[in-house]
Amino acid sequence: MRISRIFNNNVALATSHTGVETVVIGRGLAFGKRKGDLIDPTRVEQTFVPEEGTSDERLRWSLAEIPPEVLALATELEQQVRADSNFSVSHSFIIPMADHLNFALTRAREGITVDYPLALEVSQLYPREVEFGRRAVALTAQRTGVQLPEHEAIPLALHLVNSQFATADMSQTYRMTEIFSKIFDLFKTAYGREIDQDSMSAARFVTHLRYLFVRSSEGRKPSEDTASPVLLDAVRTSYPKAFACAQKVYLLLEMQFGLALSEDELTYLTIHLARLAKDLGLVE
Structure with missing residues (x-):
């Protein structure tokens, strides 16, 4: 070369x-x-x-300003992620990860603390990514000798969340997290119980919402087979409480956040919510 x-x-x-x-x-x-x-x-x-689409100016500034040991650390972290079958990364997060780590290390050395208002939501919605964030904090201490605050696992987790989608815009990830928190609040209001974050149904629901959010934001139609009106009627009859909750979620996504949804999504949302309720031993 x-x-x-x-x-x-x-x-x-x-x-x-x-x-x-x-x-x-x-x-x-x-x-x-x-x-x-x-x-x-x-x-x-x-x-x-380098990630395709990264401007020459951004690349030049980042690589000139970020110490090589921090770039090496971010590269090592991405290599670990790509080797983990639990994650499917769609684009590189080395530059934004290194950029964040560099500022986090500077803050830690100067004793500056930063609060992350979405910490609870991120921990609930993305437990695997937060575990990665904790491992990243530990590896940072090993490689640099600087102990970052434990809560730095939250933004590091969000970098991983963001890298699993086609967009490189972190603002979309923050917005998505806020939406998911509101949806979980709707479930709690409807059923009087919080969603069991450790259940398989919760993991499937969050995954469905994540792809729904990205797909709808990009104006793409769902890849699943189209749900028939008969199935929607059957779901509405079998799970009336889940259907009522799904309608509120549907309206929240469409009216408050401007996502373009089909009626099929109402069926899928109802099924997911019914599974979540069943995990908690709740009956319709």
Whole structure:
């Protein structure tokens, strides 16, 4: 690989003989080098392919400002995620993860604390991602010697949530989390009980909502087979309380958040809510 751009002594953009651009990280690998020089492979410690659509300005600023050890840490974390069958990552989160870690480390060294208002909701909705966040905090301490506050697991978890969808916009993830919290409140009001976050039905429901949110936001139609009116009538008759709750969820998503939904979604929402109620031993 040859150097196509140098960001600092430790980070460069290299191009292979096939034209693929890769960010290479390693102590002193670009020291004394110029554009077009060959990369010494023995000095390369970490590599990653920049996310398609990342602007040159954003890439240049991030790679020039973020220390190589933080970039290496973010790369290691993404490698762990991609090796975990529980997650299906649609785009790289190395740059935003490294960016967050860099500021978090700076805050920790300066004794600055930050509150995350969605901490409870994130912990309830994304337990696997929050567990990743906790592992990331522990690995950060091992690699840098700096102990981040435990609550830093929350934004780190949201970076992973965001990376599992096609969008790279974190604001969508925060908005989605707020919506899910409101939906769970509707269930609690309807049934007088909170959803069991550890149940398989809860995990399936959250997964369904996540893809529903992204799909609807992008204006895409559901890929499932179309539910028949007969099925909707049967579901409404069998699960009247779940159907009434699903109607409120349907209206919340359409009117308050502007998501475009089909009547089929009302059927699927009712079925999921009925399963959640059954997990809690509740009857219609």
